[in-house]
Amino acid sequence: MHPVLFHLGPVFIPSYGAIAAVGVLLGLLLAQGMARVAGVSAQQVWNLSVLALCAALVTARLLLVIVNWRDLFAHPTWMLGLAMIHNPLLAGAGALAGVLAAWIYARAVKMPLLACADALAAPVALALAVEQIGALMAGSGFGIDTKVPWAIVYTNGLAARWSGAPIGVPVHPVQAYAAFGMLALAIALAALVYLRLRTGDVTGVALMGGGVVLFITEFWRDRAGRGAILHGALDGPQIAAIVFLLLGAALLLERGKKEAVHA
Numbered sequence: 001m002h003p004v005l006f007h008l009g010p011v012f013i014p015s016y017g018a019i020a021a022v023g024v025l026l027g028l029l030l031a032q033g034m035a036r037v038a039g040v041s042a043q044q045v046w047n048l049s050v051l052a053l054c055a056a057l058v059t060a061r062l063l064l065v066i067v068n069w070r071d072l073f074a075h076p077t078w079m080l081g082l083a084m085i086h087n088p089l090l091a092g093a094g095a096l097a098g099v100l101a102a103w104i105y106a107r108a109v110k111m112p113l114l115a116c117a118d119a120l121a122a123p124v125a126l127a128l129a130v131e132q133i134g135a136l137m138a139g140s141g142f143g144i145d146t147k148v149p150w151a152i153v154y155t156n157g158l159a160a161r162w163s164g165a166p167i168g169v170p171v172h173p174v175q176a177y178a179a180f181g182m183l184a185l186a187i188a189l190a191a192l193v194y195l196r197l198r199t200g201d202v203t204g205v206a207l208m209g210g211g212v213v214l215f216i217t218e219f220w221r222d223r224a225g226r227g228a229i230l231h232g233a234l235d236g237p238q239i240a241a242i243v244f245l246l247l248g249a250a251l252l253l254e255r256g257k258k259e260a261v262h263a
Contacts, residue, residue, distance in 0.1 A: 001015075001136060003016070003137065003158040003163070005018045005019070016138035019134030019137065020134045023127040023128070024053060024127050026127065027124060030122060030126055032045070034119040035116075038193055038202075040111060040116050044116075048105045049102075051101050052099065053098065055094075056098030058097075059098075060090045063093055089227060117203040118203050121203055122193065122206075125183075125210065126182070126186040129180075129181075129183040132178045133175070136152075136175035138162065139164075141174070142174070143221055144172055144221065146172045151172065151173070152171060153168060153169065154171075164224065171222075174217055181213035189205065204249070205248065208244070208248035212241070215242065215245075218234075218235055
């Protein structure tokens with residue numbers, strides 16, 4: 001594929017970073033519309049989103065520096081290549097930091113937490129769908145070997161250097177599978193917001209839907225660096241997916257019980 005989107009003289013513009021940035025921008029724009037429908041402040045949703053994004057990026061990069069500080073101390077110029085490194089465990093830590101920052105901000109400005117989460121559900125799914133297209137081009141989170149007719153083959157050495165993708169080996173375009181799944185989820189979640197369901201229902205569906213997409217697509221991803229669980233039967237992201245499913249189901253059940261009590 002194409003790990004480098006284009007060149008600016010000697011400077012490489014990586015496909016992953018550029019396309020992921022587009023996904024973030026699209027998510028932010030969609031969040032403005034979703035906020036108005038969900039009945040929360042669009043400006044506060046914007047502020048919350050930017051704060052969460054900054055917290056996630058800073059946390060992931062700081063952890064990467066801490067884990068590799070000896071190598072970076074010996075080779076300071078490697079700091080310039082940190083933006084090319086993608087790791088699901090670091091991404092998970094960054095996501096947790098982003099959620100925590102968003103929660104703190106929402107509590108500080110007294111935003112309705114569940115309504116805010118409903119407004120952000122579709123934008124986050126959309127941003128993740130676009131991000132996976134960048135991952136596909138860069139070779140990040142590459143798939144397992146396959147002989148299916150739609151297999152892809154990475155030929156650019158930078159895909160191997162930056163993401164560890166195998167060169168010359170047909171693999172599943174699992175990032176495309178995830179992108180389609182997340183895009184379908186984003187469309188469904190946006191439609192649910194407009195249906196004005198109970199507050200929190202969209203968030204519950206988002207957690208469960210995202211968990212399903214994550215759990216299933218991980219079976220086609222290469223497991224290297226993703227954490228082997230139960231002797232390799234599952235990986236780290238799949239455990240996270242199960243947690244998302246349980247949280248989503250619990251939220252939907254809890255909202256249903258409250259409605260039954262009030263009825």
